[in-house]
Amino acid sequence: MEFNFLTIIDLVVTGLIFYKFVMLIRGTRAIQLLKGVLFLFFISFISQQLGFQIFNYLLEQIRTIVLIAIPVIFQPELRRALEKIGRDYLTRHDKVETNIDQIVAAIIRLSESQTGALIVLKRHTGIKEIIDTGLEVDAILSAELLINIFTPKTPLHDGAVIVEKNRIIAANCLLPLTEKRGLSSSLGTRHRAALGISEESDALALVVSEETGTISLANHGKFKYNLDEFSLKEELFKRFEHQE
Known part of the structure; x- marks a missing residue:
């Protein structure tokens, strides 16, 4: 050569x-x-x-x-x-807006009551096949509605809620579980589902543990653990305002 x-x-x-x-x-x-x-x-x-x-x-x-x-x-x-x-x-990276204050308010209250929750914040990647597994809601995003959805023993509390822009699109959705190996045995189905959807799309997935009330954020196949109100708001603001 x-x-x-x-x-x-x-x-x-x-x-x-x-x-x-x-x-x-x-x-x-x-x-x-x-x-x-x-x-x-x-x-x-x-x-x-x-x-x-x-x-x-x-x-x-x-x-x-x-x-x-x-x-x-x-x-x-x-x-x-x-x-x-x-x-x-x-993909053309148009800015995606969502009501961060309402999401954070709901997550913090769910965390304080140790109510398990899984919220997917859609960004650019289409996830219609995930949305179709749940029940259509199509309601204006509010902290009160999110909290009500995840109230234990209510029809929609299992599965994930899908949020797009300023609307709650669907609830009780099934997410793909991550196939990543070497994960901690303490991570339950919600965490594995959150990691799975973040691997297959650019969506953010928020998890509230019902055992400890801790808040986690999955993004691009990685977790941010033990978030408080300030750090959660900072992470969401960074992801949506700067589209990372």
Whole structure:
């Protein structure tokens, strides 16, 4: 290979794309697959250099099977990766507004009474398939209505509430659970669901623990724990005002 300035640019671009791809699948099952595929190509390269014809043929058949199987086995991870690319690089980031004061007021009162709650704040990514799993509400956002929805033993207290802009869109919605490994065993279904929706979209997910009353915020597959009124308002203001 003849090295010139264009070759260097080619190598840099390839390296950046590979790095971004690894970052997208980090922490998922796909990272183990990537290691296996790289090892397979390494063995194939060595085999070709040594001139092993039968072994090379066998490796070619295995590579074909792997390339066909990858989209089927890792469909959820590939879908999440493509959605992340779409919202991070291709989505027009119009400002999304919501009534932060009403949300914070509801969360704090739910926390004080140790009432379990899960609230999803929709931003740019469409989550209609999640909304369709619950019951349509389509009401003006208010702290009182949120508190009433999560009152124990009421019809809508289970599941998640979806908030879009200044409206409560739906309640009792089912969220995808995270497949991330190594999570603390103390995290319950609400926390795993909050992490799951934040991995598959740019939505924010707020959780109030019914055991401790602690407040958590899930964003892009990561948690902010033990938030108080000030820190919660600061986090929400930062995410919505600056659209991070």
